[in-house]
Amino acid sequence: MSNVENPGLHKTVISEVEKALFSIVLKETDGNCVKAAKILGINRNTLNKRMKEYFKDYPASNKRKGEQFRQ
Numbered sequence: 001m002s003n004v005e006n007p008g009l010h011k012t013v014i015s016e017v018e019k020a021l022f023s024i025v026l027k028e029t030d031g032n033c034v035k036a037a038k039i040l041g042i043n044r045n046t047l048n049k050r051m052k053e054y055f056k057d058y059p060a061s062n063k064r065k066g067e068q069f070r071q
Helices: 009-028 033-040 044-054
Strands: none
Touching: 009 033, 009 044, 033 044
């Protein structure tokens, strides 16, 4: 592993894991971002920010309680 010189490896791994985790939780909550954020233990705004980073088609207007995102 000493030959690996990718300084972004940690960020890449974390983002891939988060993408999968967020997708699973949002699917289980029928796209309800408020419920998903609560299950994940993060702020709804943090979930929305990361979802916008990971998924280009994530709704920018998804800010009101109860609005849903479905993939």
